[in-house]
Every structure is written in structure tokens, then in C-alpha cells.
Amino acid sequence: MIEREVTIRNRAGLHTRPASMLVKTASQFEAEVYLRRDNYEINGKSVIGVMTLAAEQGATLTLVVEGADEAEAADAIEALFADGFGEEL
Amino acid sequence: MEEPPPESTSADELVIEGTGAAPGVVLGTAYRYEAAAPTARRDAIAPDAVDAELERLANAVQRAEQGLEADRVWAPDALVPDADAIFEAQALMLGDEDVLEAIRQRIRDANEPAGAAVQAVLSAHRERLEDSEDAHLRTGADDLLAFERRLLRALRRGAAAAHIDGHSVVVAQDLTASDLLRLRRHNLLGGVTARGGPTSHTAIVAQALGVPLLVGAGEALAAVSAGDRVVVDGDEGRLIARPDPSTEEEYRKRAADAPSPTAERERAPEGPLRTTDGHAVTLRANVGLEAELDPLRPAPPDGIGLLRTELFLRADGDPRSVDEERQVEAYRQAIEAAGEGGATIRLLDVGGDDRRSQGAAEAHEGHPVLGRRGLRVLLDRPDELLRPQLRALLRANREGPLRILLPMVTDGAEVRRVRRILDEESTRLTENGVPHDANVPLGAMVEVPAMALQAPAFTELVDFFSIGTNDLTQYVLAVDRADEQVAARHDALHPAVLGLILRVVEAGRMSGCPVEVCGEIAGDVQAVPVLLGLGVDTLSVAPPSLPAVRRIVRATGYDAAKDLARDVLQADDAQAVRRRARAWVDTHLSSSGTASSTTNTPDR
Numbered sequence: 001m002i003e004r005e006v007t008i009r010n011r012a013g014l015h016t017r018p019a020s021m022l023v024k025t026a027s028q029f030e031a032e033v034y035l036r037r038d039n040y041e042i043n044g045k046s047v048i049g050v051m052t053l054a055a056e057q058g059a060t061l062t063l064v065v066e067g068a069d070e071a072e073a074a075d076a077i078e079a080l081f082a083d084g085f086g087e088e089l
Numbered sequence: 090m091e092e093p094p095p096e097s098t099s100a101d102e103l104v105i106e107g108t109g110a111a112p113g114v115v116l117g118t119a120y121r122y123e124a125a126a127p128t129a130r131r132d133a134i135a136p137d138a139v140d141a142e143l144e145r146l147a148n149a150v151q152r153a154e155q156g157l158e159a160d161r162v163w164a165p166d167a168l169v170p171d172a173d174a175i176f177e178a179q180a181l182m183l184g185d186e187d188v189l190e191a192i193r194q195r196i197r198d199a200n201e202p203a204g205a206a207v208q209a210v211l212s213a214h215r216e217r218l219e220d221s222e223d224a225h226l227r228t229g230a231d232d233l234l235a236f237e238r239r240l241l242r243a244l245r246r247g248a249a250a251a252h253i254d255g256h257s258v259v260v261a262q263d264l265t266a267s268d269l270l271r272l273r274r275h276n277l278l279g280g281v282t283a284r285g286g287p288t289s290h291t292a293i294v295a296q297a298l299g300v301p302l303l304v305g306a307g308e309a310l311a312a313v314s315a316g317d318r319v320v321v322d323g324d325e326g327r328l329i330a331r332p333d334p335s336t337e338e339e340y341r342k343r344a345a346d347a348p349s350p351t352a353e354r355e356r357a358p359e360g361p362l363r364t365t366d367g368h369a370v371t372l373r374a375n376v377g378l379e380a381e382l383d384p385l386r387p388a389p390p391d392g393i394g395l396l397r398t399e400l401f402l403r404a405d406g407d408p409r410s411v412d413e414e415r416q417v418e419a420y421r422q423a424i425e426a427a428g429e430g431g432a433t434i435r436l437l438d439v440g441g442d443d444r445r446s447q448g449a450a451e452a453h454e455g456h457p458v459l460g461r462r463g464l465r466v467l468l469d470r471p472d473e474l475l476r477p478q479l480r481a482l483l484r485a486n487r488e489g490p491l492r493i494l495l496p497m498v499t500d501g502a503e504v505r506r507v508r509r510i511l512d513e514e515s516t517r518l519t520e521n522g523v524p525h526d527a528n529v530p531l532g533a534m535v536e537v538p539a540m541a542l543q544a545p546a547f548t549e550l551v552d553f554f555s556i557g558t559n560d561l562t563q564y565v566l567a568v569d570r571a572d573e574q575v576a577a578r579h580d581a582l583h584p585a586v587l588g589l590i591l592r593v594v595e596a597g598r599m600s601g602c603p604v605e606v607c608g609e610i611a612g613d614v615q616a617v618p619v620l621l622g623l624g625v626d627t628l629s630v631a632p633p634s635l636p637a638v639r640r641i642v643r644a645t646g647y648d649a650a651k652d653l654a655r656d657v658l659q660a661d662d663a664q665a666v667r668r669r670a671r672a673w674v675d676t677h678l679s680s681s682g683t684a685s686s687t688t689n690t691p692d693r
Contacts, residue, residue: 012225012226013223013225013226014226015225015226015228015229016174016175016178016228016229016232017171017174017177017178019178019229020174020177020178020181023181024181042187043187045186045187046185046186046187046188047178047181047182047185048182048185048187048188048211048214048233049185049187049188051214051218051229051232051233052214052217052218054217054218054220054221054223054226054229055226056221056222056223056226057223
């Protein structure tokens with residue numbers, strides 16, 4: 001199991017479009033993906049779940065990935081956060 | 090060929106005997122159909138109805154997926170920023186197993202109807218977003234709401250069965266004639282019902298459509314599941330589910346030997362109407378007089394998009410004198426002429442410029458077009474005109490697909506009131522044992538600017554929008570068409586009117602709510618490419634305009650039309666739009682003249 005801290009860098013936060021990107025990326029992997037904010041944890045392959053994190057710019061989330069391809073999955077998802085989902089930072 | 094199929098050679102093959110109600114043999118895939126639930130809201134479903142409700146949900150999700158694909162293709166993404174991202178998200182939402190499972194759980198554990206379960210689960214998620222302090226994140230709540238409406242609409246439209254394809258055989262407890270017509274519109278191959286007899290209206294319609302139909306198959310039909318391979322033998326009165334390869338082969342030969350009854354009845358020789366780049370466009374007819382029905386019958390367009398009932402029903406000069414029975418008959422005629430596309434019937438729109446039909450007091454109003462007209466009149470005295478007309482429509486809806494259209498809607502409260510009255514009348518008809526079909530789409534005319542501006546909110550209330558550009562233009566431009574001193578200023582190609590049309594199209598596309606344009610502009614050759622470019626895919630025009638509009642649609646490319654629409658929205662008056670639209674039509678379609686020829690390669 002891999003656990004990493006990720007931060008929302010883009011100005012608009014984890015709104016509908018980045019949430020879709022995240023889910024599409026997570027869904028490419030076998031591994032289970034979870035995101036946690038405080039005590040609220042959601043499935044990283046559920047777009048509605050990701051949206052309800054309501055994670056604004058600057059918010060920090062815990063990314064939990066578990067499964068055969070967890071290393072690749074964690075890297076790919078972390079890269080999305082690092083890139084601010086391709087949006088304005 | 091007459092020997093009965095072999096006794097079940099595998100454990101799986103199932104032969105069910107019934108009564109052939111329409112001849113012919115087809116092989117297809119079973120599609121289980123449940124008639125739409127009564128309009129009355131139920132708090133809980135019976136425990137033994139849970140499986141059916143889960144299936145209804147699964148069907149709705151499939152339907153919503155297909156509707157979403159269509160909307161996505163037509164989305165004016167060049168005009169609406171982020172449209173594609175929102176559609177992408179909606180597609181992911183429809184595949185969100187966590188949320189779907191939460192909905193299913195409520196149906197299973199709490200016996201909640203699917204609609205209530207959808208609302209409960211999604212509103213909980215929405216509230217989390219609405220609580221966010223970040224304005225941009227709060228917009229996610231709107232995206233969830235649009236998704237929720239799309240799913241609820243798909244549930245409501247149970248009967249429309251958009252995911253039926255050319256391989257489907259409907260399996261149902263019972264089917265009304267209008268169910269069958271609706272399903273046939275989706276290329277249904279054949280049908281089987283547990284109940285019903287060979288002389289029913291449904292049987293007659295099946296014969297007329299050339300759809301093999303088996304009735305009275307009884308309770309054994311419960312053993313047929315959605316997705317099963319099935320053979321319907323309407324000649325011998327037999328259904329074979331999950332046939333053995335040998336049985337299937339035998340029937341395949343029989344089906345191939347017999348001329349396909351449906352193939353002979355394909356529509357207009359030219360085939361479905363499409364743009365040069367293959368986008369389907371629905372073209373309907375506006376009808377105001379009974380005499381206009383006859384010319385439609387030989388080659389009906391995709392139904393009647395606007396039937397104005399004021400003159401249509403006028404027996405001796407006043408629509409108020411027309412009784413319910415006469416109305417049922419008149420609507421039956423319209424349905425018959427409309428064919429598979431069905432008929433959109435607008436409730437009596439009295440008042441406004443129809444001054445002669447007004448009482449003396451009303452004639453004294455300074456601005457009748459801003460006065461008591463349309464739905465306002467109907468709701469003021471619902472017993473007089475509204476209730477009898479709704480009853481007649483509910484009754485006629487048994488005969489084929491009807492849609493009810495409300496004139497001059499301004500407020501949501503008006504639509505809610507009509508829905509309530511419609512429910513009441515349906516209940517009363519049921520109590521009195523009068524046959525009718527309560528499953529009827531309810532749409533709103535978009536004429537009052539308030540309605541266009543609030544279109545996203547109205548997507549929750551109505552099943553479709555029909556934009557009446559004549560009145561919309563008059564209200565947006567503050568031009569009374571009846572006043573000849575200003576009438577020349579009345580042009581629906583004004584960019585402000587087009588902007589409102591785009592707003593309605595966008596609201597509809599985002600939530601899967603169909604939008605059509607039925608005003609004169611839909612029959613205006615210069616306007617058609619602009620409307621297509623704005624994302625409109627259904628036009629309803631006066632019958633004489635049908636051929637010209639068909640030609641212009643066939644010669645227009647959707648992508649090029651989008652560029653045109655984006656361009657004209659920037660204009661500051663109707664003349665500028667007309668100039669650009671005319672130039673566009675000339676460049677794109679000029680090779681052989683816009684009104685004279687169909688060319689597949691308009692770009693020179």
C-alpha cells in the first residue's frame with residue numbers, strides 16, 4: 001500500500017473537470033485508489049465522490065493506493081496534482 | 090417447415106405457446122418493458138417489485154448514456170465553454186458504480202422507488218458541494234443537478250426506450266397501441282405479451298406496422314430475461330427463448346425466406362435526414378387546420394411538431410364550443426397523420442393577437458400580447474377549457490404518441506399546476522373506467538424571455554422545450570407584430586433572439602431535455618444553418634416549407650454551421666446576421682442554388 005500527501009495547486013480547485021481527469025487516470029489501473037480529506041474518504045474511481053471532496057486550491061489530501069500496479073498508479077495520479085491538472089495555477 | 094421445433098434438447102431452450110396476433114417470424118434480443126408507473130408518486134414499492142425497479146433503473150442508465158452521447162455530438166462546444174468537460178463528467182457519473190450501488194441499495198433495503206432513491210443519494214452529495222466556500226467548487230453542484238435531471242428524465246421516459254435497437258424484441262405484461270408505436274420508432278423487431286388478445290388495438294397496429302406479435306403468452310413469460318436470444322413466431326403463435334443452435338438455424342432460414350415485413354415499410358425513399366457530416370436532424374410539420382393533415386399522410390415527416398388547436402378545433406367559430414368527444418376524434422386524426430413521429434399538441438392559445446375571440450372586457454386591454462393569453466387564460470378558469478382538453482389528450486394518447494405543449498409559460502408554478510391538474514384528470518378517468526394513457530410528455534413553449542432565461546431551472550419541470558420564435562422575438566425586441574408601423578423590425582434572426590435560443594439549447598443539452606424550434610424561423614432557408622449551428626436538431630415547419638428545409642439540411646455541414654453561429658452571435662442587429670447568413674448560404678450551397686438541388690459536396 002502506498003500513501004502520499006498531495007496538494008491542490010490549480011486555482012479553481014478539484015472541480016468537475018479535474019475530478020474527471022483524476023477518475024479517468026485512476027480507472028486505468030487495477031489498484032484501488034482512495035482519497036482522504038480529514039476524516040472523509042472516497043473512492044478515487046468515483047467521480048461524484050471526488051467532486052464531493054470539495055478540495056479548493058491549497059487543500060492537502062491523502063492519496064492511498066493499493067494493488068498490483070500501485071506504484072505506477074500513485075505516480076500517475078501524483079503527476080496530475082503536480083501539474084495542477086493542466087489548469088492555471 | 091411446419092414441423093414443430095424439437096423438444097428442448099438443451100436445458101436452456103424454452104418454448105412458450107401463445108396466440109399469434111400479427112404474422113411473421115423474427116429473431117432478436119429480448120428487451121423487457123414495463124409500462125410507465127402511474128403518474129401518482131408512490132412512497133414505497135412493493136417488496137416483490139424490487140427486481141423490476143432495479144431493472145428500470147438499469148434501463149434508465151442505459152438510456153441516459155445514449156441520450157448523453159447524442160447531446161455530446163450536438164453540443165455547441167464552440168459556443169459554450171467547458172461543455173465538453175461537463176459531458177465527459179456526466180459520462181463518468183453514469184458509470185459511477187459507488188453512487189449507482191448506493192441508489193440500488195435504497196431500492197433494495199428501503200423499497201424506495203428508483204426516482205426517489207436517485208434524488209436522495211444525489212441530493213446528499215450535492216449538499217456537500219453547496220456548502221463549499223469556494224465559488225468555483227460550488228458550480229459542481231450544478232453539474233450534479235444536471236446529471237440528476239438527466240437520470241430522472243430517463244426514468245420518466247421509461248416508455249421511450251431509446252436503447253432499443255434494430256435487434257430488439259419487446260417482452261411485456263401488456264402493451265398499448267401507443268407503446269408499440271413508440272417502440273417501433275426505435276426499430277423494434279417484434280413483440281410478446283403475457284396478456285392481451287389478437288383483436289386488440291395493439292394487434293391491429295402491429296399488423297399495420299408489420300411487426301410480428303405474440304399475445305397471451307401467460308406467466309411463463311417471466312422466465313425470459315432481458316438480453317436473451319428469442320424467436321417470435323407470429324404465424325404459429327410461439328415464442329422460443331434461448332434457442333438451441335439448430336432451432337435458431339431453422340428459424341433463421343424461415344425468416345430469410347419470408348420477405349421482411351418491416352423492410353418494405355422503410356420510410357421516405359431518401360432515408361433519414363442528415364447533415365453532410367452525418368448528424369441526424371428531425372424535421373416535423375406545423376399544423377393548424379384539419380385540412381393540412383391530408384397532404385402529410387403519404388409521406389409523413391418525423392411527426393407533427395406543433396398542432397395549434399385554436400382553429401383546428403373550431404367548430405362554429407369558437408374553440409370553447411368544442412366538446413371532449415370531438416376533441417378526442419380530432420387528436421386521433423392528427424396522430425394517425427403524424428405516423429411514428431407522433432404529434433405535439435399545443436393547448437388552446439387564446440388571447441393576444443387573436444382579439445376577435447376575446448370578450449369585450451379583454452379587448453380593452455392596452456397591450457393584449459402582454460395580457461391574458463395562453464396558459465394564463467387556461468389556468469384562470471381551468472374547468473372551462475383546460476380540464477376537458479387534457480382529458481381528451483389523455484384519452485387520445487392511447488392511440489399513438491402524443492406530446493402536450495403549454496403555450497405562453499412564464500413561471501414554474503404554472504407548469505406545476507398543469508401537472509397537478511393532469512394527474513387529477515388521469516385519476517378521475519381511471520375512477521370512471523375511461524381508457525387512457527397517462528404517460529404523456531409535457532413540454533413548454535419558449536416564448537416569454539423569462540422562460541428562456543430560466544431554461545436551466547425549467548429542465549426539471551418539463552419533458553421538452555419548443556421555442557416559438559415569433560412571439561419570443563416580439564417580446565425580446567419590443568415589437569408588436571400586429572402594428573404595421575413597427576412590424577418590419579420583427580426578425581427572429583436578431584442576435585439577441587439567437588442568444589436566447591442558444592441558452593435554451595445549452596440547458597437542454599446539459600440535462601438531456603429535448604429542444605425544438607417551431608417558429609417561422611425554422612422554415613427560413615437562411616436561418617436553418619444558423620439554428621443547426623446553435624445545436625438545434627429538431628425543427629418544425631409549415632408543410633410547404635418541408636422540401637426546402639430538407640434540402641438545406643442535407644447541404645449543410647454541422648461544423649461549418651457552428652462557425653457561422655458563433656460569428657452571427659457577435660452581430661449587433663438582425664440585418665448583419667441576415668447579411669452573413671445569406672453570404673454563408675451562397676458560399677456553402679451555391680453550386681446549384683440553395684432551393685433547387687441537393688448536393689453532397691457543398692464546399693467547392
